[in-house]
Amino acid sequence: MAPCLPSDKLTTDTLIIGAGPSGLFTALLLLRYGISDVTIIDKYPIRTLTGHASGLQPRTLEILHTLGLKSQFDINAGGVADTAFWAPKDQDSGISRASAAPEVTNPTIYKRLIIQHQGRTEEVLNAELEKLGHHVKRPFEFLDYEYTEDKDHPVCAYVKDIARGQVQQYHCRYLIGADGANSVTRAASKIESTTHETSDSWLVADCAIKTDFPNIRRRCAIRTPAGNLMLIPSPRNTIRIYMLITNKQDLQDLAASKLDDLPAPLFKETQGRTRTTPLEILLKRLPPILKPYTIQITHIDWISKYVVGQKVIKSFTDNRNVLFVGDACHSHSPKAAQGMNTGIQDAYNLAWKLALILKGRANPSLLETYNSERCHIANQLIDFDTKFAKLFGDQSALNSGDFEKTWKEAQGFTSGLAQEYPAGPLVVPLPAGAASECPCPLIPGQRLAPMSLIRHIDGYHLTSLDTMASLGHFNEVVFAGDISREPRKSEFRRLYEFLTSPGSVLTKYNGLPPEGQDGWLPDDIFSSPPLPLSSGENGKVMNLYVVHTASRFDVELRPDFELWKWNFFEDEGGREHRMHGVETDGPIRVAIVRPDGIVGMVRDGDGGLGREVHRYFGGFMK
Template sequence: MGPQTSYVDLLIIGAGPAGLVAAYWASEYGLDARVIDDKPDRVTKGHADGITCRTMEMFDSFGIAGHVYEEAALDYQIRYWRLNAEGRLDRAQSINSQAAGVSRFQQCLLSQGRIEELLEDRISRKGRLRVERDVETLGLTLHKRDDASAETHPVQVTVRQRGGGMGDENVEIVRAKYVIGADGAHSWTRRQLGLAMRGEQAPHVWGVIDLVAVTDFPDIRQTCVVCSEHGNLHVVPRERGMVRLYVQLDGVSLGAAGLRSEATLETILAAARKALHPFSLECARLDWWSVYQVGQRIADRFSVGGCVFLVGDAIHTHSPKVGQGMNVSMQDSYNLGWKVSGVLKRQLQPHVLETYETERRPVAESLIAVDQETVAFYAARGDHVATRDLQCFRERHYAFLSGVAIQWYDKGSALVYAPSAIELATGIHLGRRMPSYRVINYADARPTELARKLASDGRWAVILFAGDLRKAVQLRRLEETCAALVRSRLLRAPGSGKLVTITASPRDGLPLTGLPPLLYGGENGQDRDYDAVFSDEPDVYGAFTDVYAKCGVDGEKGCLVVCRPDQHVGFIGSLDDVPSLNTFFTGIFRDS
């Protein structure tokens, strides 16, 4: 008897952070999906740890940000140490780790294994999706897609469950409509597709250690860049009292070829102690250690055949210096997952999948460029160190490193409406993530973060900046807008859209029931929703956010803003311009 054949909408290969974010979208959309991983267990120690504020915003949209914050080490300040005029290691500079006001979340550090656990727990709540571990992938074949059949499963992946012998009874042929390869830098999926990684290997070798340190170095619980005559060191605080040390091994004796395989734990610790001299360093508890040589590469392509996609380290590799590996990898899946899911649910047209590479490749290219400069900065020695200014370096790259300035508009994405009237909301950037500000619930005066209404639930959000509704002419405009929205392409597709309204007038200026019923009655105008209309007014204690001013919206006229399921702004227009909104959605959504 031959291998059994099964059919699935989506197969995700790899259950690291990138694979699990893709799995989150699959569970949220209720897809028939599977997640397989060749390792018997999830990561428990080491690997990635940095979490940017934009990733925290994504976690918040998943409902796990609070759990991360409870355990993570928050990163508020960076210290720069180098030799002073007397040749002694001294603190030369202190800067903020994060620019003021960039996000309501602070960047932080928590182990990759714990992030994976939190994501997996969140996914399991839906009850349909679980990670299948210790599954070996044997072969991948792309069959010609029959465009006339929605049931076509063009990707064939042969797998075997380890631990049960080598017979056919443990081999399975999985036929999938789409496959996402999230299987790391040595991606099996990428190799099966015949895609190459282009780039170079930098001549820098670094050791990395997670430990509980006993030291008289005063900044051991802060992020530090230490540049000494004996080599450089990067100090990163971690959860549970640990610290991560990135130790430069260039120039350290590593055998005749200087290979990273020659490095030992003792080699790394000795180099760290030299870099920190005259401060002492002892290891009270060792958690994990490794050695890496810096390599910066990007894959030829991010997808093949319109049905197999790669995310994360499978398409870009770099050093861990910029703290972006896990973040950018998860953001790849955050960008791709809702698009694949929307296509599989027959909400979105298949061509939207082309936007994955057009939107994410520039991010990968920028990442490599920033990483190259960062590695050179951290590896500088001797006279070069005196000319290095950490503040200038961070300011030059912070917008990218934080993740909040990633923008799709300038690449002409089909999912960002280029004719948008961006002048109507000068504080909102078309193609960037929608900023969150505190608004006041119209029904009960409760302060609420706008982002809470943009949770990653698969729906597009139409944000109506309704303006000052105490004026009859503005209320009539809003009523006309609502009448047009009822007939719009978005609201005709059940479960695809949600409305969020923010007035520039106070709650007492017009009762909730004086507003168009569509705004507080759900999609069908019948079920009351007391959590969909908000006012830009002070809270009951007098604190005023002034959302209209921050978003650059005229309080007299208002405007209409549309956020994609990944919280990026896809459209900006006037309240009267629902026809343009329909044009935008006509190019995205399938016919009902």
């Protein structure tokens, strides 16, 4: 290890290695959750400018919505709303469309993927960091880490300032490896990965085209004897082409090529060059696959090659203070647009837990749930991707329906809308027989599906994504039915008085609103900017959120409901009650929704509710 000068011994609460989407998102969330001492480093002198990960799934869009960022990704974006499957019609006629279907089938307000290259994603996230007074330190290379006797900052990370050639020590409370599939942080931890047997070679290109292919603005899976493609409609008149390479000579040429990330010459040869470029392979293989349709590439923005094997790290932590997110944890093929989305959801699961621990509000053991929950999802992803990749490349069954069937069965998982965390301290299963048949059931471990509501106090029409901003707060959501009529009126009043009493979890963990404030302020994306640690409002860790079916004109919130007046919402006609499986004339139902939008527990508002809610939070809160 190179010597470190005393002046180069630095401290930080959280050191993040890698400034790809998952690292940037982790940093941004921690800052929004009130953790100001965050340092993020990256070995590259500039951020990604184009290419790489591109698809943002509906669940990721919901998350971006709660941050007030979703609209920024709409600018000049492409999209995928439908998927078409193409296969050979016969030996001579070329391909024909076998079927087509909507891309997103689960309930959500976002019925498509947004397609933006990774450069745009990093641009937006970097700009948000800079608004909060932070930026990525470049170029800094992570070398190694070790544990010390320092109780406050037990991890010592060795980092090289590449420009100065000097090694620095960062003493931190937590170290997060977000440095990609070839993670140096993971290698330093010596945590092994489980590797699956498949390993595919791919070409990927972002390009402008001219073509008579009729489905160019749909995602298309094209499987032919001449080769296999995945076409993704990108911004404007561009597409992303994924080409699976199986020809032995092409594989050898790819392995030898060093021009994998360059827009090589399109229409003229470079004199003296003896190696085949990825672009030349793409131009050679594309026409026979798309026959009888024609395609002309008019411009290349980005082209690359890569070999993908399915693997997942055996633990997302080193069982102490080092954690991993994104491709440092899992790698797989690009066909289902899962890499960046899974990394962002890793960060979304981790950041609120880490923020509560750093604030001294939760026990460090809470991080064990990050490992168990995200490992569960990653292993499901790898199992799906292994099967999906094998079927995609199976040349012996091009007209089989198995590939399309597998895609349809996995839509809830790949969109992120039906992923489910296993039972644990943060996910309490429903009592036996309590599940109901409805479009958006309240299932612990799954996300709370977005609701369209009317804010009681002012009549604003909002969604729950608007009103449950990502600020690191739990939401105790009460589906109350018609609170304007007896006996429900009295029943709800008793429940509300209990939930806001000195012995309730809301009071126990929140305390009281800041002095001079006549109630808790709303957590909507329009009026809840990130709050500094010194703010009294930042002492709040949970909200009461009341959804009722009464007319807002028939119930006055003041003075009885003054404390949480901003969080009462009218469910007009009881639609959201029915969508979520709650009978409007049945028991009042309460759902504990975690800061990452996941339902943690569902119970009826009877006499045992308080005891169970206290037990839930007592398992991890201080």
